[in-house]
Structure formats: structure tokens, C-alpha cells
Amino acid sequence: MIRFVPFTADWIEATRAFNCRVAATGFEFPLQPAEGSYLAVDGDTVRGAYMLRRQGFHFHGDEAGVAHFRLPLSEGAVNRAYRSVGVQLLRHAMRQYPMLYALGMGGMSNPLPRLLAAAGWRLAEVPFFFKVVRPFRFLRGMDYLRQKRPRRLAMDLAAFSGVGRAGVRLIQPAVRGALGVECIEQFGAWADELWRSCRGSYACIAERDTKTLNKQYAETKYLRLKVANLGWTVALDTQMRGDANFGDLRVAAIADTLAAPGAAGDVIRAATAYLERRAVDLIVSNQMHVAWREALRGAGFRPGPSNFVFAASKPLASRFNDSGQAHINRGDGDGPIHL
Amino acid sequence: MPATITERVRVIAADLFHLAPERITEQSSPELIEAWDSVQHLNLILALESEFKLQFEPEEIDLMKTIGDVSALVTAKVGHRR
Numbered sequence: 001m002i003r004f005v006p007f008t009a010d011w012i013e014a015t016r017a018f019n020c021r022v023a024a025t026g027f028e029f030p031l032q033p034a035e036g037s038y039l040a041v042d043g044d045t046v047r048g049a050y051m052l053r054r055q056g057f058h059f060h061g062d063e064a065g066v067a068h069f070r071l072p073l074s075e076g077a078v079n080r081a082y083r084s085v086g087v088q089l090l091r092h093a094m095r096q097y098p099m100l101y102a103l104g105m106g107g108m109s110n111p112l113p114r115l116l117a118a119a120g121w122r123l124a125e126v127p128f129f130f131k132v133v134r135p136f137r138f139l140r141g142m143d144y145l146r147q148k149r150p151r152r153l154a155m156d157l158a159a160f161s162g163v164g165r166a167g168v169r170l171i172q173p174a175v176r177g178a179l180g181v182e183c184i185e186q187f188g189a190w191a192d193e194l195w196r197s198c199r200g201s202y203a204c205i206a207e208r209d210t211k212t213l214n215k216q217y218a219e220t221k222y223l224r225l226k227v228a229n230l231g232w233t234v235a236l237d238t239q240m241r242g243d244a245n246f247g248d249l250r251v252a253a254i255a256d257t258l259a260a261p262g263a264a265g266d267v268i269r270a271a272t273a274y275l276e277r278r279a280v281d282l283i284v285s286n287q288m289h290v291a292w293r294e295a296l297r298g299a300g301f302r303p304g305p306s307n308f309v310f311a312a313s314k315p316l317a318s319r320f321n322d323s324g325q326a327h328i329n330r331g332d333g334d335g336p337i338h339l
Numbered sequence: 340m341p342a343t344i345t346e347r348v349r350v351i352a353a354d355l356f357h358l359a360p361e362r363i364t365e366q367s368s369p370e371l372i373e374a375w376d377s378v379q380h381l382n383l384i385l386a387l388e389s390e391f392k393l394q395f396e397p398e399e400i401d402l403m404k405t406i407g408d409v410s411a412l413v414t415a416k417v418g419h420r421r
Contacts, residue, residue: 002397080369087377087384118385
């Protein structure tokens with residue numbers, strides 16, 4: 001019979017064996033025991049695992065404890081005899097934290113989003129936007145769009161004839177006259193003031209105070225961009241190598257943002273202009289809130305298909321009616337890990 | 340005469356798995372019903388909780404190997420409530 005235990009050092013070898021059995025899923029459970037990690041065990045054998053990470057969320061300024069339902073892995077994914085483990089993981093997590101969310105998940109049609117939808121969670125794709133900065137390199141190197149030969153030929157033709165460049169410049173013009181940005185080492189007291197002043201403007205937003213930001217964005221790979229006293233963005237500038245979607249393109253991501261909704265346009269334009277000057281090939285961003293989506297459109301971004309899903313349990317979803325008023329982006333959940 | 344718990348469970352399962360009720364037996368299991376995957380397992384649990392006004396604990400869900408097991412568990416929980 002399945003029972004739940006916290007993940008401690010005693011369970012590392014059994015978890016390693018579990019990872020081997022579920023290797024076909026392409027996922028593995030981290031072997032470092034941590035607070036909030038739980039195992040579903042049958043005797044001495046691990047059959048499932050998940051993590052909960054508590055986060056402060058604000059709903060129009062009112063704070064509440066929410067937990068991120070992370071990496072649920074069930075042996076049921078590879079063995080039908082354990083099909084109930086996924087449901088048990090979800091139930092066990094809900095019992096600990098009714099206000100749960102999950103993020104990413106690779107798209108609505110995958111098993112986890114389908115399970116969460118069946119459980120009555122509210123699911124929404126976090127809209128994806130992109131802006132081509134260097135059309136020639138984009139047309140020649142965007143492997144996701146070049147999988148079929150006719151399209152590949154068309155993209156090559158557009159690249160070498162100059163038509164592609166002209167077209168991109170027409171529909172995605174470079175940003176002009178944007179505010180300057182300051183590339184900062186750390187977030188300071190000003191970020192706390194900003195956080196306090198604008199958190200009440202969002203129907204749902206995870207904690208973005210100075211302490212949280214300096215912990216989450218400590219690594220040097222992050223570009224911390226302060227835009228006057230209006231807001232900030234955290235961006236990444238990544239040289240891809242043989243990526244399935246982006247090939248060898250240099251891709252920038254506007255991963256996280258904060259400003260009052262009315263200042264989103266200025267902040268996105270400033271960050272976009274900065275990244276354009278760095279001569280990246282492409283800029284991408286996922287943003288849920290309508291003000292940030294409009295800001296991206298205003299800076300020349302265009303929407304594309306999103307596989308980044310935000311799922312809120314019923315108790316969490318009851319705290320805000322409109323997902324478009326929630327400030328969710330790649331900075332949430334595990335943070336911007338892929339770009 | 341009111342339907343028994345077992346009969347009500349069979350009707351719920353038949354509706355969920357798009358099968359005639361007579362095709363649902365006490366031995367029916369995920370191995371025998373193709374549509375009984377993890378999502379449908381959750382749907383079955385939710386339907387039972389709604390029908391019988393009860394809540395299953397995570398550990399109890401593991402006991403639901405067959406329709407007979409499901410009926411026995413529901414019967415025990417309903418009996419315990421009385």
C-alpha cells in the first residue's frame with residue numbers, strides 16, 4: 001500500500017532506482033533531499049515523488065501562502081499498475097497546501113495538465129511573444145520553423161533575397177526613443193519601494209521584494225535591468241548550441257518584469273532596445289498580464305504558440321477571476337531555467 | 340427499491356468509461372478497461388466523492404484496484420459515516 005514520507009537521505013538509493021524506472025518520461029527527481037520533497041512509497045520502493053515550494057503571493061495586495069507543485073513524477077507514467085499514484089500525489093499535495101499552482105508542463109495536452117484539469121484546476125497558457133532582431137540569422141537558423149523542406153527553401157530565399165529583412169523590419173521595427181536602462185549588480189531598496197507601490201495593482205503576483213530577487217537572480221548569467229524609477233526586467237542572453245527549436249541562434253529572453261501596469265510599455269521598450277543593441281538574433285518573452293502583453297506588442301513583438309501553462313488549484317483560482325490580470329511569467333515557478 | 344452502493348458505483352463507472360453497466364463487474368480493473376487511465380481514475384474518484392458525499396484520503400486511492408475494491412471502500416466509508 002502506498003504511503004507518503006518526506007524525502008530524507010535514507011531514501012536516496014530507492015529514489016535513484018525510481019528515476020531509472022521512469023527514465024522513459026525524460027524526467028528525473030532530484031536526489032538531494034530537501035524540505036518540501038515527498039515520496040510515495042510502497043514498502044521500500046519509491047513509486048512517486050513531488051516537491052512543494054512555499055511562496056508568498058499577493059492578491060490585489062493581500063498576502064497569502066501559496067505553494068508551487070513541482071516535478072510530480074509517478075511510476076504510473078510507465079506502468080499502468082501504478083496509474084493511481086499521480087492522483088495520490090496530487091491529493092497529498094492538496095492536503096498540505098490547498099492553494100497550489102503548477103507552471104510550464106510543456107503544453108496543455110501533456111498528462112499532468114490533463115490530470116490537473118480533471119481535478120478542476122484552472123489552466124491557462126502564458127502567452128508567448130517573439131521579436132526578430134537579426135532577420136538573416138533568424139531565417140537561416142530557426143530550426144523549429146525549418147523542419148519541412150518547402151518552408152526551409154522559402155526561408156532561405158527570403159534570407160538571401162533581402163525580402164525577409166524588409167518584411168521583418170516592416171512588422172517588427174526596432175524600438176526608437178526608449179528610456180535608458182541601468183544594468184545593475186543587485187536589487188536595492190528601490191526595488192522594495194517599487195514592489196510595495198505596485199503589488200496592489202495585480203490580481204495575483206508572487207513576491208518580488210529585494211530579498212527574493214537577489215536570491216533568485218544571483219547568478220551572473222542574469223541581466224538585471226533597471227529602467228529609471230519605473231521598473232525592472234531580468235533578461236537572459238544565451239548563445240544556443242544545436243537547440244531543437246533555436247538551433248545556434250543567440251536568443252534573449254525577457255524573463256521577469258515588474259512595474260505598475262501603466263509603466264509596462266516604457267519598461268519593455270527600454271529592455272527591448274537594450275537587447276537589440278546587444279545584437280541578439282531573437283528576443284522572446286512569456287507574459288500573462290494584459291498590460292505586459294500589450295507592452296510587448298507595442299515594442300514590435302508578435303505572438304507565437306505557447307507551451308508554458310499556468311495551472312491554479314480551485315482555492316487559488318478563487319482568489320482572482322481573470323488570468324489576464326495575474327502577473328505570471330518565466331520568473332515564476334522554478335525561474336527562467338531554460339533560456 | 341433503492342440501488343445498492345455497488346450498483347451505483349457500477350453505473351458511475353459505466354458512464355465514465357462509456358460502457359454498458361452490465362459490462363462493469365466486480366473484477367473490472369484498469370488492466371481490463373482501456374479507458375481507465377490516471378485521468379479517468381481521478382474522474383472516478385471525483386464522481387464517487389460527489390455521489391456519496393465523501394472524501395478519499397491519498398492512501399485510500401491506492402486500494403482501488405478493481406470495481407469490487409472501489410465498492411468495498413465506498414461501502415466502508417459510508418458505513419463508517421453512519
